[in-house]
Amino acid sequence: MKHTIKIALAVLIAVSIITAGVIVFKSVISKGAEQNIRITVVFKSLNEGMEFWDVVQAGIDVAAKEFGAKTEVLGAKYEREISRQIEILDGVIEKKPDAIVLVAADYNQLVPSVKKIKSAGIKLITIDSGINSDLPESFIATDNVQAGVKAGLEMAKLVDKDSEVAILSHVKGTATAIEREQGVRKGLAQSKITRIEDTLFSENNQEKATSIIKQLLYDKPQTAGIVCLNETSTLGAARAIKELNLAGKVKLVGFDGSINEVKLIEKGVIQATVVQKPFNMGYTGIEMAVRSIKGEKIKKRIDTGSVIVTKNNIYSPENEKLLFPFVDK
Amino acid sequence: MGEIKLNGMLEKKLGVFKRPSFKSIQSSIAVAFSCLIIAIILVMAFLSYRLNSDSVENNSQEYTYQLIEQVNTNIESYINYMENISSMVLDNYDIREYLSQESELDREKNELQEQKISALFKSIINARKDISSIMIFGYNGKFISNRRNIKLNENNAPKNQSWYKKAVEAGGRAVVSSSHVQNVIEDEYRWVVSLSRELTSADGKNKLGVINVDLNYSVINNMCNKIKLGKKGYIFIVDNEGNIVYHPQQQLVYSNIKTEQIDRVLKSTSSSFILNEGGQKKMYTIKELSQTGWKIVGVAYVDELVANKRTIQAYYLLGGIGFLVLTIILSIVISSRISKPVKRLEASMKEVEKGNFNIQVDIASSNEIGELSRAFNIMTSEIKELIKQNMKEQELKRKSELKALQAQINPHFLYNTLDSIIWMAESKKSEEVILMASALAKLFRLSLSKGEEIITIGTEIEHIKSYLTIQQMRYRNKLDFEIDVDEDIRQNKILKIILQPLVENAIYHGIKNKAEVGTVKIKGKRDGDRILLQVIDNGAGMTPEEIETIFNKKESSVRGSGVGVRNVNERIKLYFGDDYGLSFESEIDRGTVANLRLPVME
Numbered sequence: 023m024k025h026t027i028k029i030a031l032a033v034l035i036a037v038s039i040i041t042a043g044v045i046v047f048k049s050v051i052s053k054g055a056e057q058n059i060r061i062t063v064v065f066k067s068l069n070e071g072m073e074f075w076d077v078v079q080a081g082i083d084v085a086a087k088e089f090g091a092k093t094e095v096l097g098a099k100y101e102r103e104i105s106r107q108i109e110i111l112d113g114v115i116e117k118k119p120d121a122i123v124l125v126a127a128d129y130n131q132l133v134p135s136v137k138k139i140k141s142a143g144i145k146l147i148t149i150d151s152g153i154n155s156d157l158p159e160s161f162i163a164t165d166n167v168q169a170g171v172k173a174g175l176e177m178a179k180l181v182d183k184d185s186e187v188a189i190l191s192h193v194k195g196t197a198t199a200i201e202r203e204q205g206v207r208k209g210l211a212q213s214k215i216t217r218i219e220d221t222l223f224s225e226n227n228q229e230k231a232t233s234i235i236k237q238l239l240y241d242k243p244q245t246a247g248i249v250c251l252n253e254t255s256t257l258g259a260a261r262a263i264k265e266l267n268l269a270g271k272v273k274l275v276g277f278d279g280s281i282n283e284v285k286l287i288e289k290g291v292i293q294a295t296v297v298q299k300p301f302n303m304g305y306t307g308i309e310m311a312v313r314s315i316k317g318e319k320i321k322k323r324i325d326t327g328s329v330i331v332t333k334n335n336i337y338s339p340e341n342e343k344l345l346f347p348f349v350d351k
Numbered sequence: 352m353g354e355i356k357l358n359g360m361l362e363k364k365l366g367v368f369k370r371p372s373f374k375s376i377q378s379s380i381a382v383a384f385s386c387l388i389i390a391i392i393l394v395m396a397f398l399s400y401r402l403n404s405d406s407v408e409n410n411s412q413e414y415t416y417q418l419i420e421q422v423n424t425n426i427e428s429y430i431n432y433m434e435n436i437s438s439m440v441l442d443n444y445d446i447r448e449y450l451s452q453e454s455e456l457d458r459e460k461n462e463l464q465e466q467k468i469s470a471l472f473k474s475i476i477n478a479r480k481d482i483s484s485i486m487i488f489g490y491n492g493k494f495i496s497n498r499r500n501i502k503l504n505e506n507n508a509p510k511n512q513s514w515y516k517k518a519v520e521a522g523g524r525a526v527v528s529s530s531h532v533q534n535v536i537e538d539e540y541r542w543v544v545s546l547s548r549e550l551t552s553a554d555g556k557n558k559l560g561v562i563n564v565d566l567n568y569s570v571i572n573n574m575c576n577k578i579k580l581g582k583k584g585y586i587f588i589v590d591n592e593g594n595i596v597y598h599p600q601q602q603l604v605y606s607n608i609k610t611e612q613i614d615r616v617l618k619s620t621s622s623s624f625i626l627n628e629g630g631q632k633k634m635y636t637i638k639e640l641s642q643t644g645w646k647i648v649g650v651a652y653v654d655e656l657v658a659n660k661r662t663i664q665a666y667y668l669l670g671g672i673g674f675l676v677l678t679i680i681l682s683i684v685i686s687s688r689i690s691k692p693v694k695r696l697e698a699s700m701k702e703v704e705k706g707n708f709n710i711q712v713d714i715a716s717s718n719e720i721g722e723l724s725r726a727f728n729i730m731t732s733e734i735k736e737l738i739k740q741n742m743k744e745q746e747l748k749r750k751s752e753l754k755a756l757q758a759q760i761n762p763h764f765l766y767n768t769l770d771s772i773i774w775m776a777e778s779k780k781s782e783e784v785i786l787m788a789s790a791l792a793k794l795f796r797l798s799l800s801k802g803e804e805i806i807t808i809g810t811e812i813e814h815i816k817s818y819l820t821i822q823q824m825r826y827r828n829k830l831d832f833e834i835d836v837d838e839d840i841r842q843n844k845i846l847k848i849i850l851q852p853l854v855e856n857a858i859y860h861g862i863k864n865k866a867e868v869g870t871v872k873i874k875g876k877r878d879g880d881r882i883l884l885q886v887i888d889n890g891a892g893m894t895p896e897e898i899e900t901i902f903n904k905k906e907s908s909v910r911g912s913g914v915g916v917r918n919v920n921e922r923i924k925l926y927f928g929d930d931y932g933l934s935f936e937s938e939i940d941r942g943t944v945a946n947l948r949l950p951v952m953e
Contacts, residue, residue, distance in 0.1 A: 285538070
C-alpha cells in the first residue's frame, strides 16, 4: 500500500518534471524561431510616386525577408512637411520598435527627434538624407562627393580642356547640393578644367531649370557643358538644350536615372548621368538596423555607390536593373 | 624492485578507482540502474537522431528538387508555347507572302495583309496574358506586331539587339534570351524574356526575317518569388552564359554586396552541392532546362534545416532527461524497497545490542530479507527466554542458599542441644558438657566458613563429625557413626553443608525409629571423574514412594529434614548441572544409602 503510493508519487513527480521541461523547452524553441524584430521605416513622403522610393522599398522588403524582420513604412504626404515627419516619429517612438530607419526630411530640424529616439533606446539608421547629429548608428547613402567626382570626370571626357562648364544645382544649402558640387568641382579640377561658371540653382523646379539654362546659353553661348546635380535640374536643362536644338553640341551630365532621363540619353540630349543605387540603400538600411539590434558594431557611414550611365551601357545587365527597376506591384 | 614498486602503486591507484564509495545498497543500486539506463538512452537517442536527421536532410533536398522541377516544368511550358507561336507564324502563308514582297506594289493589299496578320497576333495574345508582344522584322524592311499604333525606337535598332543577332546566327532554330528590357518600341521599356527565330520561305531557300515573341518577365518573377525554401531560402535562374535571368537579390549581386555562386553553378555537373559561406551553410540544388540551357538553382539554408535538427535534438534531450528522471526515481524506489527492511533490521539489531530483547521486526515479505527477519525474531525471543530462565535460576540459587543457611542454624536443633547441655550440667556431667559445647562451637565455626560457599571436603567432614558427635551424645547408646573418607579427596572442594541434611535425615527417619543402636557411615571416594560421598545408615529404610516424596513434595507442605535433602539436590544441580546430584538406595528395615555425586574440584 505504502509502496504503491510512493511509486505513484514518483511517477507524478517525473511527469510534472517532464511537463515543466517541455514547456520551458518549447518557449526556448519558439523564442529562437520567432525572434520578431520590428523595424519602422520613415520616409520623407509616401506618395510622390517616385520610382526611386519604390526601389528603396523593394530593397527593404528583400532584406526584411532575409533577416526575418517585420517592417512598417510610414511617411508624410509631401516631402516639405517637416513638422509632419516629426509628428510621425513621435508616434513611432511610442510604439517602441527595435529600430527606426529614417530618411530625414531636414538636416537640422529633426535633431531633437533623433535625440528622443536614442533616449527611448531605439536604434536609429538614417538612409539617403542624413542629419546634423552623431547619434544615428549609421548613415547609409550614396557618397555624394564621390558621385560628383564621377560626374566631373565624365564631363571632362566630353569637352575640351579649355572650354567653359556650368553647374546647375537644386537647392542652395542642402547637403546633397553642397556635396555633389564639391565632387563635381574636384573631378573637373583633376581633369584640368578650370573655366567653371558660378553655380546656378533651379530651386528644384524643372521649368525654372529650363529657363535658367536657356538664359545661360543665350548669355554665354561658349558654354560647352552643363553638369546638373539632380533629376529635376537635369530634365529642365535637357529640355532647354533640346528646344535650342543644341543636343549633342552642349554636353549634359546629370544625376539619377529616371525613364525620362534614359529616353533623353538614347536621343543624345543627355550624355551621361550618375545613377544611385536605391535598392542597395533600402536593403543595407534594414541589414544594418538588424545588425545593430543584435549588438554588432557597424560603420558610421556606408556608401551604397553610384555608376555612370551613358548611351553605351544602358542595357548592360548591371545597369538594366538599376535604370528599369522591376518593381512588382 | 622498481617493477614491484610500480605495481604496488598501480594497485593502490586502481584500488582508489575500483571502489567508488557507494556505501549503501540503495545508492549503489540507484547508480548502477541509472548508468545502465543512461547508456541505453544515449545509444537509442543517438541512433534514432541520426536516422531522423538524415531523413530530414534528404526530405528537404527532395522537397527543394520537387519545387525546382515544378518551376522547370512551368518555364518549359511557357517556352514551348512561345515556340509554338513562332512555328505557327512560320507556317502562315499570309505572313510569308507579306515578307516576300520586295516592294509595296499594292498598297491596299499590303494594308489588308497587315490587318490580317496583326489580328492573328492579337488573338494569340488575348488568349494568353503572359505573352506581351509578337513582332516580326522582315528583311524587306517590314515591321508588324500585334499592336498597330506603335513606333519603333529609332535609337535602338532591332538588328543591333542580341536576341536578333542570335536568331540570325541560329539559322531557323528558336533562341531564348535571358531576361532583359525590350527597348525597340518607342517609350516602352518592358522586362521580358524573348524567343526569337529566323523565318524562311516554305522551300527554305529564302530568309524572310526575324520573329520575336516576348514573355512578360513578371510571369517568371512571380513564380520564383512565390517559391519558399524555408524562411531565407530562394531560387534563382541563370542562362548558359551566366547572365542572371532571375535572382531576388540581383542588384545586390551586381553591386557586389552579395556574391552568388554563378560560376560554380555553371561548372557544376552534379545536381546538388553544399557551400560554406561565412559560417552559413547553403545547399544548392540545380536543374538544367533542356531547351534553353538555363539553370534553375534552389538555395536552401542548412541552418534552417539545422534549426529543425536542433528541435529534434532538443526533443531527444528532453526525452532522455525525462526517462533519466523516471529511472532515478524508480531505482530509488526499488532500491529503497530492498534496503528499507535491511535498514529496519539493522536498527532492530542495534536495539538488541543495547539490551532490548522485546523487539520484533514485522517484515511480511517472503523474500530473503523476510526470511532473515523471521530468523532474527526467533533468535531474539529465544535469547529473551534464556535470559528469563537464567534469572530464575539465579533467584533459585539464592533461595536455596538461604535455606542451607536455615538448615545450618536450625533453631530446633540448637535448643535441643542446649537443653541437653543444661540437662548434663544439672547432672554435674561436666566432661560431657565440655565435649558437647565445644562440638557445638566447632559446628558453628565451620558452618560459617568465613562466608565461603565452597569449602574443602576435609572441612565439610570436620563439620559433620561435630554434628554427629552432638547427636551421638543426645541419642545416648542409640547412635554410632563411622567416617571413611579417602585422604586424597579431602583437599577437593564441595558446596558447604550438603552432608548435614542427609545425616539429619538418616538419624530422624532411619535410626530414631530403630530399637537397637543405629550406625551412620560417611564414605567418600573418587569414582571415575567424579567424587562420590555416601551417607549410609542401617535404620528403618524408605519405600520408593517415600524417596519420591522427598524429591517431589512441594516446599510449603514439607517440614523438617525433607526440605533440607531436596535443597541439597537442587543446590548441587544448580551449581554443577544435571549430571550431578543426589540419589537414594533404600531397603525397608535394612537401611538407606544416600549417594552424592559431585564433580572433582581442585
